[in-house]
Amino acid sequence: LTGAGGCRPLGNGFVGTSRAFIENSRYSTLNFFNEKLKKTGEIYKSIVQPRGKKIQFLSTTWNYITTKDKVFISAKKDFVVDVVDKTGKILFSITRDYERIKIDRSFENNFFVWVKKNRPPQLYERMKRMLEFPDYLPAIYEIVIDKDILYVITYKRKKEKNEIFLYTTSGKFIKTLDIPLYKDHPIDPLPYT
Numbered sequence: 001l002t003g004a005g006g007c008r009p010l011g012n013g014f015v016g017t018s019r020a021f022i023e024n025s026r027y028s029t030l031n032f033f034n035e036k037l038k039k040t041g042e043i044y045k046s047i048v049q050p051r052g053k054k055i056q057f058l059s060t061t062w063n064y065i066t067t068k069d070k071v072f073i074s075a076k077k078d079f080v081v082d083v084v085d086k087t088g089k090i091l092f093s094i095t096r097d098y099e100r101i102k103i104d105r106s107f108e109n110n111f112f113v114w115v116k117k118n119r120p121p122q123l124y125e126r127m128k129r130m131l132e133f134p135d136y137l138p139a140i141y142e143i144v145i146d147k148d149i150l151y152v153i154t155y156k157r158k159k160e161k162n163e164i165f166l167y168t169t170s171g172k173f174i175k176t177l178d179i180p181l182y183k184d185h186p187i188d189p190l191p192y193t
Helices: 105-118 121-130
Strands: 004-010 013-022 025-033 039-049 063-066 071-074 080-084 090-095 140-146 149-158 161-168 173-180
Touching (some): 004 063, 013 039, 039 071, 071 140, 105 121
Antiparallel strands (some): 004 013, 025 039, 063 071, 080 090, 140 149, 161 173
8 A cells, every 4th residue: 555554444445545746745645445455535634844944853643543334533732532434424533631641851861862863863863853742742642443342542752651631432531640651761662562
């Protein structure tokens, strides 16, 4: 599937991300694909790199997961999970007031320490020139569904534990948990299945 990433099944088709270039600006899009992997529609589009500007790091971090007939999408800076059907119609949104975490200089420095350690030197230099960091982290880090429970993981950590909000897949709040998710470095992916 050229130009798409992270495809997940939805009914007889798939949902996946891709890039779009419009008027020399780069966008990230979330799309529907049919069973033959042909793009059939667009659900979301957000700018990643405005024309002539730096890449907006963490400006839109796509988090989406599918069930048999719905797509759960976290693609905004605030605490919002939109739930759409197979046609792209928003069925409902899960929202809550949430104070986002301010990014300090140490976050940016830690990111570049990780890049320097894990990527080729020329990529490290290129990324330092191309990335622009926002003032705040997005509210939602990741979303996961297990046994009809939606786990909304935030960036907030206390003593190696991440703050996680649990909802039913119909949008009803259940409870908040702090679950230990060990990460060797703040940029590493979350270690879970």
